[in-house]
Amino acid sequence: GAGVSQSPRYKVAKRGQDVALRCDPISGHVSLFWYQQALGQGPEFLTYFQNEAQLDKSGLPSDRFFAERPEGSVSTLKIQRTQQEDSAVYLCASSPARGSSSYNEQFFGPGTRLTVL
Amino acid sequence: AQSVTQLGSHVSVSEGALVLLRCNYSSSVPPYLFWYVQYPNQGLQLLLKYTSAATLVKGINGFEAEFKKSETSFHLTKPSAHMSDAAEYFCAVLYSSASKIIFGSGTRLSIRP
Numbered sequence: 470g471a472g473v474s475q476s477p478r479y480k481v482a483k484r485g486q487d488v489a490l491r492c493d494p495i496s497g498h499v500s501l502f503w504y505q506q507a508l509g510q511g512p513e514f515l516t517y518f519q520n521e522a523q524l525d526k527s528g529l530p531s532d533r534f535f536a537e538r539p540e541g542s543v544s545t546l547k548i549q550r551t552q553q554e555d556s557a558v559y560l561c562a563s564s565p566a567r568g569s570s571s572y573n574e575q576f577f578g579p580g581t582r583l584t585v586l
Numbered sequence: 587a588q589s590v591t592q593l594g595s596h597v598s599v600s601e602g603a604l605v606l607l608r609c610n611y612s613s614s615v616p617p618y619l620f621w622y623v624q625y626p627n628q629g630l631q632l633l634l635k636y637t638s639a640a641t642l643v644k645g646i647n648g649f650e651a652e653f654k655k656s657e658t659s660f661h662l663t664k665p666s667a668h669m670s671d672a673a674e675y676f677c678a679v680l681y682s683s684a685s686k687i688i689f690g691s692g693t694r695l696s697i698r699p
Binding site for chain 2: 473502504509510511512513514517525528560562573574575576577578579580582
């Protein structure tokens with residue numbers, strides 16, 4: 470079946486522009502996660518949804534970052550007034566519901582590489 | 587604070603040699619443990635996971651890892667390296683179900699012909 474997909478795969482923005490990154494999770498997956506991976510580092514947690522509810526947003530670095538998942542499926546990560554330090558790969562992951570054999574696994578998409586000039 | 591430490595940001599081995607990538611976690615409670623591999627410009631692929639069923643975990647591509655509670659370690663090994671194993675490897679920890687994964691900083695594995 471189809472995995473997690475993300476679009477666009479690459480995004481170049483001028484400093485100060487707003488960007489929106491999209492994540493399509495695996496169909497039926499309840500949980501959705503966003504991570505930020507700076508160059509040469511491991512991914513760092515940004516935020517987590519269970520269905521449409523955003524249960525943890527403790528990793529969002531500033532109020533310029535906003536995520537939503539209005540219908541409990543597709544999610545969008547929005548970054549307002551982008552800064553150079555926002556340049557990174559943004560990874561989305563999804564997990565199935567409790568009861569699945571893969572319940573504690575997170576399945577990752579290919580990421581969106583954001584470059585802020 | 588909960589953390590994952592990967593010793594060695596870069597490991598280089600000869601083709602056919604043993605691969606050993608080290609990972610230690612900070613916790614008194616055995617968590618869920620994972621090893622992921624990342625090829626250039628790609629997402630993370632799960633190599634293997636520990637979920638308390640067995641301390642020696644076998645994964646894809648001939649990799650395996652052993653959970654040692656006394657050492658709080660989860661080192662990744664492969665008996666014989668292939669050129670195709672060259673990639674970035676991340677050790678990761680999940681402390682409670684349906685929550686964020688904490689990743690190590692990664693180890694870049696290079697394979698010498």
